[in-house]
Amino acid sequence: MPESPDTIERDAERTDSDSVDRREFLRDLLGACSAAAPVLWWGTVSVPAAAAQGATAGYDPTEHRYGMGIDVRKCIGCARCVVACKTENDVPEEPHFFNTWIERYVIRRDHEVDVDSPNGGIDGFPPIAEPATVRRTFFVPKLCNHCDNPPCVQVCPVGATFITKDGVVLVDEGYCIGCRYCVQACPYGARYIHPEKHVAGKCTFCYHRLVDGLVPACVEVCPTGARIFGEVEERATPLARFMQFNDVQVLKGHLNTKPKAYYANLDGEVR
Amino acid sequence: MPQQVPRLAAVFAVAVIGLFVARSLLVPDTFGDLGHYRAAAIDTIVAHPKEYAGHQECTMCHRPIAEQRAASNHRGVRCEVCHGPAAAHVANPLEIKPAVPRERDLCVLCHAYSPSRPTGFPQIDSVTHNPRMPCAGCHEPHAPEPPVTPRECSACHGQIANQLAVSHHAELNCGTCHEAPKEHRDNPRAVRPTKPAERSFCGTCHAADARSSERIPRIDLRSHGQPYVCWQCHYPHYPEAR
Numbered sequence: 001m002p003e004s005p006d007t008i009e010r011d012a013e014r015t016d017s018d019s020v021d022r023r024e025f026l027r028d029l030l031g032a033c034s035a036a037a038p039v040l041w042w043g044t045v046s047v048p049a050a051a052a053q054g055a056t057a058g059y060d061p062t063e064h065r066y067g068m069g070i071d072v073r074k075c076i077g078c079a080r081c082v083v084a085c086k087t088e089n090d091v092p093e094e095p096h097f098f099n100t101w102i103e104r105y106v107i108r109r110d111h112e113v114d115v116d117s118p119n120g121g122i123d124g125f126p127p128i129a130e131p132a133t134v135r136r137t138f139f140v141p142k143l144c145n146h147c148d149n150p151p152c153v154q155v156c157p158v159g160a161t162f163i164t165k166d167g168v169v170l171v172d173e174g175y176c177i178g179c180r181y182c183v184q185a186c187p188y189g190a191r192y193i194h195p196e197k198h199v200a201g202k203c204t205f206c207y208h209r210l211v212d213g214l215v216p217a218c219v220e221v222c223p224t225g226a227r228i229f230g231e232v233e234e235r236a237t238p239l240a241r242f243m244q245f246n247d248v249q250v251l252k253g254h255l256n257t258k259p260k261a262y263y264a265n266l267d268g269e270v271r
Numbered sequence: 272m273p274q275q276v277p278r279l280a281a282v283f284a285v286a287v288i289g290l291f292v293a294r295s296l297l298v299p300d301t302f303g304d305l306g307h308y309r310a311a312a313i314d315t316i317v318a319h320p321k322e323y324a325g326h327q328e329c330t331m332c333h334r335p336i337a338e339q340r341a342a343s344n345h346r347g348v349r350c351e352v353c354h355g356p357a358a359a360h361v362a363n364p365l366e367i368k369p370a371v372p373r374e375r376d377l378c379v380l381c382h383a384y385s386p387s388r389p390t391g392f393p394q395i396d397s398v399t400h401n402p403r404m405p406c407a408g409c410h411e412p413h414a415p416e417p418p419v420t421p422r423e424c425s426a427c428h429g430q431i432a433n434q435l436a437v438s439h440h441a442e443l444n445c446g447t448c449h450e451a452p453k454e455h456r457d458n459p460r461a462v463r464p465t466k467p468a469e470r471s472f473c474g475t476c477h478a479a480d481a482r483s484s485e486r487i488p489r490i491d492l493r494s495h496g497q498p499y500v501c502w503q504c505h506y507p508h509y510p511e512a513r
Contacts, residue, residue, distance in 0.1 A: 076388045078381045080352050087356050088322045104387050128386060137387040162308035172312035175299065208319040217323045223348040223381060224392075 059211045061165035066205055067260035068219075069228035069242040070141055072267070077102050077139035079121035081218035081227065088206060088217035095119045097192050099203035100143035100218050105270060108133045113269050140270055141226065143218070144169060144190035144203035145251060145259030152182035152191060152200075161200065167232070167260060168207055173199045187252050188259075205229075232260060322356035329357070332364065336413050343414035344393075353377060353412065378406040393417070403441035423456065431508050438509040448472070448507065473501045488512065 079102050091097050095118075102121030106114040106128055118125065121139075128134060146169050153161050153169065160176040163169050176199035183191045183200060194201040206216035214220070219229040230239035239262075242248070246264035251271070253259070263270075304310040326349040330337040333350075340346060351357050354369040375397065384394040401409065410416065424445045425432030435441060445451070451464035467473065470492065476483040478492040490496075496504055505511065 073389050076381055076392055077385065080380070084323060084351075084356070089319070106387075124380070124383075125385065125387070131386070134386065138389075139387055159302065159307045159309070160312075162306055162312075164313065165305065170312065170316055172309050172315075174312060174315060175309055204316060207313075208317050209321060209323075209325075211317050212321075214321070214323075214325045220323050220325055220349055221352045223345075223352055225347055 064166040064210075065232045066167050066210065066230070067146065067232040067239060067262060068143070068205070068216075069230075069239050069246075069248065069262045069264065071226050071228070071242070071246070071264045072138060072140055072270075073265040074224040074226035075102070075139040075141055076224055076226075077104060077121055077125065078223065079124075080221045080223065081141065082120040082122050084217040084221040085203075088209075089204065091201065092195055094195070097195070097201065099190075099201070100141060103140045103142055104137065105140060105267065106137045107135050107267070107269055109135050136267070138267065140263075140266075141218075142188065142190070143261060144186075145188055145257065145261040146203075146205065148258035148260065149256060151185040151187065151255075151257060155181040155185040157181065164207075166210075168205045168210075169202070170204055170207060171200050171202060173197060176200050187255055187257065321358045323351050324356075324358040324361040326350055328361050339411075340413045343416075345413065345415055348381075373405055373407060375406055378410075378412075401441070402437055403439070404436075405442070408442065424451070427456075427459065435508045440508065440510060467502075467507070470500055473507075 082098065082101055085091060085098075085100050086093065089099060091099055098120045100120075101117050103115050103117045104121070104125050106116075108114070108130075110133070116125070128137065146163075146167060148163070148167065150161075150163060150169050153163055156162075157179060158175060158177055160172045161169065161182055162172070178193055178198040178200070180193060180200075183193060191200050191202045193199070206214070206218075209216060215229045219227045228239050228242045230237045232239065234240060242264065243262055248262040248264050249266045250259040250262060299309050299311075301310040302308065305313075326337075329350045337350075340348075340350070351369075353372055355372075357369045359367045360369045379397045382393060382395055383397050388394060406412070428445075432445075435443070435445075448467055449464040452462050454462040455464050471478075474492040475481055476487050477490055479489045481487075481489070501507070
């Protein structure tokens with residue numbers, strides 16, 4: 001609320017006693033506004049600043065920028081990540097609710113592409129039909145790409161989903177109204193409406209683990225190191241090395257969502 | 272000052288104050304502190320309890336296993352992949368024990384053959400790879416090696432070994448039922464291994480009062496199949512009951 005000094009022309013005003021002058025009106029208005037200013041101030045800053053930092057002691061979100069590297073050629077499709085994610089984050093057990101899941105791609109000799117992910121891969125994958133027609137086949141782990149330019153955040157009508165200072169896209173469960181706009185807007189299918197809480201659910205990069213210096217649960221349990229987690233911008237980190245020594249790609253880069261899930265050895269057919 | 276000015280000003284002031292009051296009621300606390308969202312939401316998210324303790328935690332109390340694993344083919348396979356989430360165990364190690372998965376299913380999750388798996392990853396066909404026997408009996412789960420086939424007996428008794436491997440007796444070694452002196456291998460016909468001679472031998476596992484694993488089927492040793500020895504009806508290397 002800017003307050004401009006009004007001294008210069010005060011004398012002129014006084015002499016011009018009775019006329020309703022625009023300046024005078026503005027001054028009254030200004031007075032009224034400054035009277036209301038404490039109300040506004042009380043309305044926005046009533047919570048202690050420390051609590052509003054939104055993190056545990058000793059953790060400074062501005063010092064980090066997180067991303068995940070995924071080496072498709074290392075994934076064995078065991079789906080331990082899917083199980084660990086569901087356990088760690090209380091994701092509903094039923095199929096269709098996943099923060100991360102494994103897709104099996106089967107590319108046929110006639111360029112037909114079959115993609116399946118029965119129960120996210122948790123129960124394994126059925127034998128491939130017509131094995132003689134297979135040209136190549138592999139597994140692709142999927143999750144929220146934690147875009148720097150996230151469409152889901154743009155469409156949220158109430159500001160219940162947001163991107164943190166350290167680059168993680170989160171949902172405010174206490175504030176989400178369950179309108180599904182974000183579910184529609186996500187080009188990666190990484191969101192769902194939680195069947196009991198009726199709010200949007202998604203991958204958090206296990207934010208509650210990050211602030212304690214632990215890696216996300218899916219990274220913890222990956223047996224082959226197919227998931228590499230870490231700082232996107234710093235130089236001497238595993239993720240930086242991964243991005244230096246591999247041709248990395250992002251999914252649906254043309255949508256300009258600026259994803260932070262970086263895939264190495266990604267087949268051209270993967271969408 | 273004309274009358275309408277203070278009145279208008281009053282109306283205006285009420286409207287502005289009303290706006291601010293409404294805003295402060297409608298906009299939640301901490302909204303806008305960090306961006307277009309409730310900063311306090313982060314505190315809620317951060318407070319979420321952890322299920323997976325992380326592999327660093329296990330070393331302190333399970334050093335021998337942790338070191339064995341760290342130097343093995345399973346160095347990338349963290350404890351909680353097999354034993355399940357163990358944060359509760361770390362907090363309370365004596366009361367809460369993690370699962371100890373001894374079934375073949377666990378290993379098969381990763382090692383069963385699938386054409387979609389990367390070439391070079393060690394895979395087996397669970398149906399033919401030493402069926403029925405627990406994987407941990409041959410491969411130490413914390414430091415698995417592709418072990419050298421114990422060719423000693425099967426080299427010459429291949430058919431028996433193969434039959435035994437797919438039978439209900441798959442988990443029994445030759446040595447459980449035969450004592451074979453070393454010389455038998457050099458001079459097999461001259462030096463013969465022992466063979467079970469009495470019904471009571473099989474009874475050590477199968478008699479109603481035998482002290483053996485509960486899942487082994489029981490018979491009444493005194494009446495069952497009398498007066499014959501057991502292997503007149505059941506082939507010991509491939510026993511069938513039905």
